[in-house]
Amino acid sequence: SAVISQKPSRDICQRGTSLTIQCQVDSQVTMMFWYRQQPGQSLTLIATANQGSEATYESGFVIDKFPISRPNLTFSTLTVSNMSPEDSSIYLCSVEESVYEQYFGPGTRLTVT
Amino acid sequence: GENVEQHPSTLSVQEGDSAVIKCTYSDSASNYFPWYKQELGKRPQLIIDIRSNVGEKKDQRIAVTLNKTAKHFSLHITETQPEDSAVYFCAAVGYNFNKFYFGSGTKLNVKP
Numbered sequence: 001s002a003v004i005s006q007k008p009s010r011d012i013c014q015r016g017t018s019l020t021i022q023c024q025v026d027s028q029v030t031m032m033f034w035y036r037q038q039p040g041q042s043l044t045l046i047a048t049a050n051q052g053s054e055a056t057y058e059s060g061f062v063i064d065k066f067p068i069s070r071p072n073l074t075f076s077t078l079t080v081s082n083m084s085p086e087d088s089s090i091y092l093c094s095v096e097e098s099v100y101e102q103y104f105g106p107g108t109r110l111t112v113t
Numbered sequence: 114g115e116n117v118e119q120h121p122s123t124l125s126v127q128e129g130d131s132a133v134i135k136c137t138y139s140d141s142a143s144n145y146f147p148w149y150k151q152e153l154g155k156r157p158q159l160i161i162d163i164r165s166n167v168g169e170k171k172d173q174r175i176a177v178t179l180n181k182t183a184k185h186f187s188l189h190i191t192e193t194q195p196e197d198s199a200v201y202f203c204a205a206v207g208y209n210f211n212k213f214y215f216g217s218g219t220k221l222n223v224k225p
Contacts, residue, residue, distance in 0.1 A: 031211065042202060042215045043157065058212075092156065100145040100164075100206055102213065104156040 002027045002097055004105040012111045013083055020079045021108045023093030028073035031096035034066070037107070038089045046091075049076040083112045115140040117205050119216025127224050132193050134219045136203035137185040145206040146179060146186045147213075152199045160201075161188070193223045 003026040013019050023032065032049040047055040047068055055068035070076045080087050093105040116139040126132050136146075144165035149157035163170045163177045163186065170177050174193075179186040190197055203216040 033211070042217050043213075044215075045212060048211050056211075096211075101147070101159060101162065103159060104149075106156050 001103050002029065002095060004093065004095060004103060006093060006105040006108050008108060009106065010109040010111075012113060015084050015112055017083055018079055018081045019083065019110060020077050021091050021093075021110075023076045023078070023105055025074045025095050029095040029097065030073070032070060032076045033094045033096075033102065034068060034076070034078045035092045035094060035104075036089045037092060043092070046078070049078075049093075080110065083110075085112045088112045115143060115205055115207055115212075115214040117203060117214045117216045119203050119219055121219060122217065123220045123222070125222045125224065126193050128193060128195060130193055132190045132197070132221055132223075134188045134201055134203070134221070135185060136187070136205075136216050137183075138205040138214070139184065140205070140207045141181075141184065143205040143207040143214075146177070147204050147206070148175075148177060148188050149202045149204070150199045151202065151218075157202060190221075193221075195223050195225050197221060198223045 005024045007022045034046040035043045037043050045058050046061045047057040049055050049068050049070040051070045067079045088111050090107045090109050092107045094102045119136045147162035150160045151157040161177050163179050174191050176189045200218045200220050202218050204213045
């Protein structure tokens with residue numbers, strides 16, 4: 001399967017600041033996604049990162065809070081804006097390699113103080 | 114939208130025993146059901162999946178069964194080993210194949 005990397009692997013940020021998370025894949029993929037996993041919880045889809053167009057956001061997530069870029073078929077970024085302690089989570093990107101099959105990046109552990 | 118329920122939330126078994134985790138879903142249009150294993154501090158890993166045209170699928174010690182009529186699917190792990198200890202998530206994917214609806218997770222503890 002594709003090799004997926006994320007940067008940073010973890011960060012501690014102050015409230016009110018923003019953090020941009022990068023997701024890099026070693027092969028071209030059509031579909032990339034961003035998920036949030038709060039401590040001890042399941043995975044929740046934030047948005048689908050569309051190459052060359054605006055991301056598609058799920059209910060409860062808005063572009064102003066979680067702007068996403070997808071400049072090409074191997075890279076995407078997720079920004080967590082104006083952070084509050086409630087944004088402390090693990091953020092994961094995933095890619096679809098074949099029909100339906102999704103594989104996850106290693107995740108970014110964000111702590112907001 | 115789809116609603117996926119997963120049981121039990123925790124499961125403790127003795128090494129060598131079998132473990133079964135069950136999920137139900139609400140949307141009859143769902144047609145793909147993956148299972149992910151997440152070890153502590155690691156990413157979720159796809160371990161097995163099943164599509165709606167198949168009733169059962171096996172891969173060594175793990176198997177998944179699907180009952181479309183009852184709208185439930187299960188993960189079966191036989192001859193459990195301590196390295197099977199992890200959190201397992203089921204998911205359902207429907208007509209909008211982009212969207213994975215995940216269950217709440219099952220923490221499996223295999224006691225040596």
